[in-house]
Amino acid sequence: MNPARIEKFARIADALRCPLCGAEMTLQGASLRCGRGHGFDIAAKGYVNLLRRAVHDDYDAGFFEARSHILKAGFYRHVLDALLDALDGAKLAGPVLDAGCGEGYYAKALAETLDVPVIGLDNSRDAIVRAARGGNGVCWLVSDVANLPVRDGAVGCVLNIFTPANYAEFTRVLAEGGWLVKVVPGPDHLVELRELAGERLRHASHSNRRVVEHLERHMALERRLRTRATFDVAPDQVDDLLRMTPLLFGVDTAELPRDRVHSVTVDAELLIAR
Template identity: 35%
Template sequence: MGALSKRAAGAALMNNNLSLFACPICQESMTIQEQGRMVCSANHSFDIAKQGYINMLTHGAASKYSKELFESRKTVIDSGIYDEIEDKIIELIAPAQTVLDTGCGEGSHLARIMAEKKGIGVGIDIAKEGILAASRHYPEQIWCVGDLAKSPFAKSSFDAILNILSPANYEEFKRLLTPGGCVVKVVPQSRYLHELRAQLYADSDKESYSNDQIVARFKESFMEVNVKRVTYTTPLTTELIPELLEMTPMGWHKKEGAAIRLNEITIDVDILVGRV
């Protein structure tokens, strides 16, 4: 028998983890039908794409993130400049068997993290281009186009929820956590990409950055919070500079013709771990 199609392989993976899902319209449980769609008991239906991901958006959604941005993001992450952050996350979520990455983009962080541990990873993003790339590169995990404001997941489904340099929905995170589970949020610290910030925002108030408000809101949302700062400076090849500019919103402010010269970049983040 030949290899499964990407749609069939994705459907099989979802079927093996069906208890994670709930209808985003009515929150009823789901089944997988042979035609390659996920259906709830009220007959709300969501197609599994030929690339192996599922689209569970209940409304139209425009994303400002392009295919090129996600390609650049994968190139930058694959270069290893975020390895120390990923290693710390792997350590923090070691016992977790079900891991949800919210705002997963093209899925590189989740795929690299799950490659080092047992369990199943699920990535969700409102940007279809990101999920298309994720399903193409990382078929071992489940990928979902969706919006956590209309969640396609069942209550108490995930042992760990990742939120890496992405907007958060804390009330939904808490609903989705299993008892004893944790939310791991990565937020920039003051020197994150500061070499780039210094050139793009020279002599403006954007040259400095504070995450105080984000951290305060996280602490308000969870009963138990631990904060771990991870900071290091790593070499940056010339070839990675345009990719970095493409993937970060900072790069979108680059003036036409302005030259950016970097031979190293600082990664400086807080890793927030919250439990309910």
């Protein structure tokens, strides 16, 4: 195995704990091992699977492939830029943990600019296998946000981007003064797709009020930043757009009049908390 794929885990091993028993883990050869005999191998592709059981849900390989095309096309670049701005100059006390990193768009970009290690974690193996493609400096983990394989106070920043939060875990793993940056959809997010799906959607309108209230029960919200941009959509991008968003989970997208999609708005709010 390429030694770089193991060495990157050496940089974060002292931030990790066993997801099964909570004991400290160390890097031994090409495995992460706890003192109680639980071991997790570093896969040749450069990630570690810490889940004993696979997760099967709507987040499948097709979802991540479609999302990856849309991210590569730059439709979320302004969200990434807002995130980079938010972290610019932040003195981080430890690694960045992208909790629910998907196919890794944000984690990979951060690993290229930050001087602390970046951990990308998702409970979908499909997401992590795609994220790890081509080799890169991020430490990829298949694991659950509800049971983070991370020691108390070991990370400087938790990112939680378009993904459900677990604040008990986030506050446990954050170092004193560490940051949470949670990214949530803004009011106009994918408004063109919402209009297209109309009454087929589970939730007709969108509000972040409850999300913000929930966050504020656990952490101090310091800043809210909104970033919004509208893009032209080429006909061959429509399939990917309809496939890459949880908004349309449960909707039969084959029924939608897709030739009406000519533009799409990506509207996001960054909630920055400590």
